[in-house]
Amino acid sequence: MGESTVGGTRPPVTDPFDAVPELAPLHTAAWDGDWEATQAFFKKIPSTVDVSFAAALLAGVERTEWFLEKAAKAQPTDPLPRTLLAERYIHLGWRARGHARGEDVPWDRAEQCHDWLRKAELLLIEVCAEHPEYVPAWTARLATARGLALGQSEARRRYDRLAEHHPHHFRAQSHLLQQLCPQWGGSWEAAHGFAQECANAAPDGSLAGVLVAEAHIEHFSDLGDAEATEYLRNLSVRDELRRAAHASVLHPDHRRDWYWTGSHSTFALAFSLGGHLEDAARHFTALGDTASESFWRYLPNWKTRFTQLRTAALATL
Known part of the structure; x- marks a missing residue:
């Protein structure tokens, strides 16, 4: 693709599904609750960085937890549906928390966030135990480590396990960078x-x-x-x-x-x-x-x- 031209003072297009046409089939599959099409899309992605990126985008599509929960039950040994479901739970958790600093987050919002993140963490613990080389799950566990305040050492441990298999995984690095900021104990x-x-x-x-x-x-x-x-x-x-x-x-x-x-x-x-x-x-x-x-x-x-x-x-x- 070539570089885009700038449209004056028009507000920017912010939806990644609109900005990247190759992602349109994933959005359609998610919106339709079509697990087979969703799975087929992910199976064709060659890079674990792109798998993690697409998983985060899928997590932002409303109501996807319903068909992902069914897929996770139907395919209990496949790491993909559980990881995608965990990403959705993580998205719901951070959305419940909001963007305020820790001391400014209302108690009820913090509890909602932790409830979602704990659900995600339980799924990801299973996936990482069964598939220790599955980088997308370790990437998601960096987000749960931060949200559940598991500390710098645990976050670094998770990142190091991931880096054994993919030393330049951008989304994982971005997650750990957040953890290393003072707001999160760094x-x-x-x-x-x-x-x-x-x-x-x-x-x-x-x-x-x-x-x-x-x-x-x-x-x-x-x-x-x-x-x-x-x-x-x-x-x-x-x-x-x-x-x-x-x-x-x-x-x-x-x-x-x-x-x-x-x-x-x-x-x-x-x-x-x-x-x-x-x-x-x-x-x-x-x-x-x-x-x-x-x-x-x-x-x-x-x-x-x-x-x-x-x-x-x-x-x-």
Whole structure:
């Protein structure tokens, strides 16, 4: 696929199923509650990174737990239906919790979240015991470890088990990066160190460089307004972001995958908030009318801010 053109001030397309046409059959199968078609879609995916990404998208389709529960009962030895069901439970758990910091989450919402995550964890424990090499299940267990507050050591243990089979699994790395942030008991030194470690070890053109931008955005979001603005304007941060972008999504060896809106959106946000609009412009150009809300939602009225910052960045070209 070639790069998209930008549609002026139109709000961005945020649904990944619309942004990536290859995912349309999965959305149709999920919406219809068609397990056979869903299973067929996943069986054709060659990469465990893409399996985990598609599993997360499927988890966001409403009411999928009904047919996934039936599939898990009908195929009790297959790790796929239980893992997909666990991802759906995880999605329901995090949705119940909301986006507030831990101390600001109401007690009843926290309990709802933990109930869903415990259901997911029980499924995933079974899958990982029966299929210790099944990376999508270990990836999902990084999300339950964080949500159930199982701690840094347990999260790292799970990641290490996964990395034995797939050392550059982007979604798993992104999960662990979240765990390493101070909000979840880590530190900025640990979070930035892990992101750089992954980026340095990964092949050129991989997604690992996006982790560097994720770490800086998380750090930015933890600071007060004035301090946050200065943080991303720092030239050393800008240079780190540039190196990460050029080693990943801007590298000649990079091949656009299903996560392309997320990767370019993350870099576009980090560069824009730091006032590095010429750098941001390359990522906005790649995005066209699409965007991923995963980190942009940290901004109030983020769709309006997206179009404003996109316009400002593209004016530098």
